Amino acid sequence: xxxxxxxxxxxxxxxxxxxxxxxxxxxxxxxxxxxxxxxxxxxxxxxxxxxxxxxxxxxxxxxxxxxxxxxxxxxxxxxxxxxxxxxxxxxxxxxxxxxxxxxxxxxxxxxxxxxxxxxxxxxxxxxxxxxxxxxxxxxxxxxxxxxxxxxxxxxxxxxxxxxxxxxxxxxxxxxxxxxxxxxxxxxxxxxxxxxxxxxxxxxxxxxxxxxxxxxxxxxxxxxxxxxxxxxxxxxxxxxxxxxxxxxxxxxxxxxxxxxxxxxxxx
Amino acid sequence: xxxxxxxxxxxxxxxxxxxxxxxxxxxxxxxxxxxxxxxxxxxxxxxxxxxxxxxxxxxxxxxxxxxxxxxxxxxxxxxxxxxxxxxxxxxxxxxxxxxxxxxxxxxxxxxxxxxxxxxxxxxxxxxxxxxxxxxxxxxxxxxxxxxxxxxxxxxxxxxxxxxxxxxxxxxxxxxxxxxxxxxxxxxxxxxxxxxxxxxxxxxxxxxxxxxxxxxxxxxxxxxxxxxxxxxxxxxxxxxxxxxxxxxxxxxxxxxxxxxxxxxxxxxxxxxxxxxxxxxxxxxxxxxxxxxxxxxxxxxxxx
Numbered sequence: 041x042x043x044x045x046x047x048x049x050x051x052x053x054x055x056x057x058x059x060x061x062x063x064x065x066x067x068x069x070x071x072x073x074x075x076x077x078x079x080x081x082x083x084x085x086x087x088x089x090x091x092x093x094x095x096x097x098x099x100x101x102x103x104x105x106x107x108x109x110x111x112x113x114x115x116x117x118x119x120x121x122x123x124x125x126x127x128x129x130x131x132x133x134x135x136x137x138x139x140x141x142x143x144x145x146x147x148x149x150x151x152x153x154x155x156x157x158x159x160x161x162x163x164x165x166x167x168x169x170x171x172x173x174x175x176x177x178x179x180x181x182x183x184x185x186x187x188x189x190x191x192x193x194x195x196x197x198x199x200x201x202x203x204x205x206x207x208x209x210x211x212x213x214x215x216x217x218x219x220x221x222x223x224x225x226x227x228x229x230x231x232x233x234x235x236x237x238x239x240x241x242x243x244x245x246x247x248x249x250x251x252x253x254x255x256x257x258x259x260x261x262x263x264x265x266x267x268x269x270x271x272x273x274x275x276x277x278x279x280x281x282x283x284x285x286x287x288x289x290x291x292x293x294x295x296x297x298x299x300x301x302x303x304x305x306x
Numbered sequence: 307x308x309x310x311x312x313x314x315x316x317x318x319x320x321x322x323x324x325x326x327x328x329x330x331x332x333x334x335x336x337x338x339x340x341x342x343x344x345x346x347x348x349x350x351x352x353x354x355x356x357x358x359x360x361x362x363x364x365x366x367x368x369x370x371x372x373x374x375x376x377x378x379x380x381x382x383x384x385x386x387x388x389x390x391x392x393x394x395x396x397x398x399x400x401x402x403x404x405x406x407x408x409x410x411x412x413x414x415x416x417x418x419x420x421x422x423x424x425x426x427x428x429x430x431x432x433x434x435x436x437x438x439x440x441x442x443x444x445x446x447x448x449x450x451x452x453x454x455x456x457x458x459x460x461x462x463x464x465x466x467x468x469x470x471x472x473x474x475x476x477x478x479x480x481x482x483x484x485x486x487x488x489x490x491x492x493x494x495x496x497x498x499x500x501x502x503x504x505x506x507x508x509x510x511x512x513x514x515x516x517x518x519x520x521x522x523x524x525x526x527x528x529x530x531x532x533x534x535x536x537x538x539x540x541x542x543x544x545x546x547x548x549x550x551x552x553x554x555x556x557x558x559x560x561x562x563x564x565x566x567x568x569x570x571x572x573x574x575x576x577x578x579x580x581x582x583x584x585x586x587x588x589x590x591x592x593x594x595x596x597x598x599x600x601x602x603x604x605x606x607x608x
Contacts, residue, residue, distance in 0.1 A: 044418050044420075047411070047415075048411075048414065048418050048419070049415065051412050051415040052412060052416060052419070052427065054412075055408070055409075055411075055412035055415075055431075055488070055492070056431075059430075059431065059434050059489075060434070062442065062445035062485065063434065063437065063441075063442070063445055065445065065448060065449055066441070066444070066445040066448055076453075118322065118326055119323070121318075121320075121323050122323035122324075124319055125316075125319050125320045125323065125324075129316055129320065132312075132320060134324070138320075138323075138324055138327070141324075141327040141328070141331050141332060142327070144331070147543075147590060147594060148587070149543065149545070149547075149548075149563060149586065149590070150548065151546055151548050151563045151567060151583070152546065152566070152583045152586065152587060155338060155566065155570060155579060155580070155583055156334035156335050156337065156583075157330065157334050159334060159338055159341060159576070159580070160330070160333060160334040160337055163337055175330060176330075178326075178330075179326070179327070179330040182323065182326070182327075186323075210313065210315075211313045211315050211316055212313065212315035236436055240438045240439050240440070242439075242440055242549055243548050243549065243563075257438065257440050260440055260441075261440060261549075261553075264444055264447065264553070265552075265553070267447070267451070268444070268447050268448050268451060272444065276438075276441040276444060276445070279437070279438060279441060280437045280438075280441060283436050283437045283438075284437070286436075287429070287432075287433055287436050291429050
C-alpha cells in the first residue's frame with residue numbers, strides 16, 4: 041500500500057497554490073473598480089464593459105483566432121504526414137535530414153525562429169501580414185504535432201495495417217480506413233496543442249507580422265510593457281476562463297471516450 | 307534495396323512536409339548564416355553583399371569575396387555580447403537547479419498519491435501551461451509591482467518596513483522563470499517516478515536502510531532519466547528566453563534573447579543579430595548532442 045506522508049501533501053498543496061495563486065489574483069484585480077490596479081476600490085465589471093467598446097483589442101483577438109485556426113489545421117495535416125512517413129515508410133532518401141528538421145525547431149529559441157523567417161520573407165520580398173504569421177506558426181507547431189502523432193503510431197498494432205494490405209487495400213486506402221481512425225485521438229490532441237501554441241505566441245508573430253495583422257499577444261505586450269493596466273487584466277481573465285473551460289471539457293471527453301475502450305468509428 | 311516502388315500516396319506523404327520544412331526551416335536558417343557573414347549597409351535589405359545571380363559567375367564571385375568574419379570578431383571584442391551570453395547561461399543554470407529542487411518534491415508527492423487522484427493532479431499541473439505564457443508573466447507584473455499584493459503582505463506581516471523593489475531585478479526574472487517552467491520540470495519527473503517499482507523501496511526498508519538513504523541510493527538514481535529530460539526541457543528554452551526578462555527584468559544587463567531583439571528592431575543591425583543568433587544555436591546544440599550521446603549509451607547498456 042502506498043503511504044502518503046505529510047511532506048508529500050505539503051509539497052503538492054504548496055506547488056498547486058504557487059501555480060494558481062497568481063492567476064487567481066489577476067482575475068480578482070480585473071474586477072477592481074479603481075484605475076490604479078493595486079488599490080482596491082470595490083467590485084465592478086467596469087473594465088469588461090470598456091473592453092466591449094475597444095475595437096483594437098477585439099480586432100486583435102479575432103486576428104489571433106483566425107491565425108490559430110488556419111495554422112493549427114495546416115500544422116496538423118503536415119505534422120501527421122511527417123509522423124506517418126517517419127514511423128511507417130522505413131528508410132527513404134534524406135530521412136536523416138528530414139528527422140533532424142522535425143526535431144530541431146523543438147529546441148530552437150523563438151527569437152531565432154522568428155528572425156530567420158523574417159529574413160526569408162524579406163529575401164523573397166513578400167508583404168508581411170496575416171499569411172506570413174500563419175506560415176511561421178504552422179512551421180513552429182507541425183513538429184509538436186509530429187511528436188504527438190508519432191508516439192501514438194508507435195504504440196498501436198501494426199498487424200492491423202498489414203492485414204488490410206494483405207487483403208489488397210492500397211496504402212492510401214489502408215491509411216484512411218485503418219490508420220487514421222486509430223490515431224484520431226492523438227490528432228485531435230495535437231491540433232489543440234498547435235492551436236494553443238499559435239494563440240500564445242508573441243515572439244515569432246512579432247517578427248513575421250505586418251500592417252493589419254496585429255495578434256492579441258502583440259497587442260497585450262505593447263500595452264503592458266510600461267506597466268499593468270486594468271483593461272488588460274480583464275482581457276487576460278476572459279482568456280484564462282475560455283482556456284480553462286476548454287481543457288476541462290476536453291479532459292472530460294477524453295475520459296469518457298477512454299472509458300469506452302477503442303475510439304468511436306466516424 | 308527497395309522492396310517495392312513507393313506509391314503515389316507515400317511519395318506525397320514524404321514530400322509535402324519535407325518541402326515545407328526545407329522552405330521554412332532550412333532555407334531561413336541558411337539565410338541567417340549567410341547574413342551573419344555580411345556587412346551592415348544603409349540599404350534595403352540592410353546588408354551587403356547581396357547574391358546577384360543575374361550577373362552570372364562574376365556575381366557569385368563578388369558575393370563570396372564580400373563575406374567576412376567581422377561580426378564574429380565584434381562579438382568577441384565587445385563585452386556587451388559576452389556578458390549577455392554569460393548572464394543567459396547563468397540564469398538558465400541557476401533557475402534549472404531551483405526548478406529541480408522545487409519540482410522534485412511535487413512530482414514525488416504526486417507519484418505517491420492514490421491513482422484516481424493522480425490523473426486530476428496531472429491535469430492541474432498542466433492547466434497553467436495551456437493558459438497563455440504572456441498572461442502568466444503579466445500576472446506576476448501585477449503581484450510584484452510597488453504597491454502590489456506581495457509588498458502589502460510583507461508590510462502587514464512586518465517583515466519589511468519599506469516596500470522592496472521587485473520589478474526590473476534579476477529576482478523577478480527568476481520568479482517568472484521558475485513559475486512558467488515548473489510544469490516542464492514536474493511532468494517528466496512524475497512520469498519516471500510513477501513507474502518506479504515500489505518493491506525496491508520495500509526491499510531497502512526491510513534490509514534496514516534509513517529512508518533518506520533509500521532515497522539517495524535507490525529513488526534518485528532510478529529517476530535520473532526524468533531529471534535529465536526535465537533539465538533539458540527547462541534549460542534550453544530558458545537560455546533563449548525573451549518575454550520573461552523583457553517584462554520582469556531590467557534592461558541594463560539583457561539576456562541573449564533580448565540582445566538579438568534589440569540588435570534587430572532597435573539598432574536595425576541585421577548582420578550582428580544574425581551572428582549573435584548563430585553563436586546561440588551553437589551553444590544550445592552542445593547539451594543536446596551530449597544528451598543524445600548519453601541516451602545512446604544508456605540504450606546499449608539496457
